[in-house]
Amino acid sequence: GEEHYNCISALHKSMRGSDENASLYWLARMLEGGEDPLYVARRLVRFASEDIGLADPLALTQAVAAYQGCHFIGMPECEVILAQCVVYFARAPKSIEVYRAYGNVKECLRTHTGPLPPVPLHLRNAPTRLMKNLGYGKGYKYNPMYKESVEQDYLPEELKGTDFFKERDT
Numbered sequence: 001g002e003e004h005y006n007c008i009s010a011l012h013k014s015m016r017g018s019d020e021n022a023s024l025y026w027l028a029r030m031l032e033g034g035e036d037p038l039y040v041a042r043r044l045v046r047f048a049s050e051d052i053g054l055a056d057p058l059a060l061t062q063a064v065a066a067y068q069g070c071h072f073i074g075m076p077e078c079e080v081i082l083a084q085c086v087v088y089f090a091r092a093p094k095s096i097e098v099y100r101a102y103g104n105v106k107e108c109l110r111t112h113t114g115p116l117p118p119v120p121l122h123l124r125n126a127p128t129r130l131m132k133n134l135g136y137g138k139g140y141k142y143n144p145m146y147k148e149s150v151e152q153d154y155l156p157e158e159l160k161g162t163d164f165f166k167e168r169d170t
Helices: 002-016 020-032 037-055 058-073 079-091 097-111 129-133
Strands: none
Touching: 002 020, 002 037, 002 079, 020 037, 020 079, 037 058, 037 079, 037 097, 058 079
């Protein structure tokens, strides 16, 4: 019932608040109460990107490994795998930079009026002669071929200079 959601919320907020003791408590309360360990593991995968993000890119690897470990061995053996992951997350630095930036991109798409801008010609795939003749891929600079930084636009002209990592006006 509602306690299921209350406990997962408490776990998330405890990890977000870097409280390893409370995080272990809420995890144990869920598992000892019969919660599906794969549910907890799925929530940890989301937490890894939403709350830790680029502050510790290995968090996502930890979460996926925990999910796989739980899937392979089940309860009660997988409880220690989840406990390790929960403590790792509580101790990890936190960043919502990517979460916010992606939210800004979604907001940009939702509030756009009219048709969405086309993909710039130089970024389009040109598998046929007709596409090449239409200018698809023309002028594209293949970055790995250059030792120096490549100047090239990747956003549509209408979005040139947009930085989704900066706070947007709402």
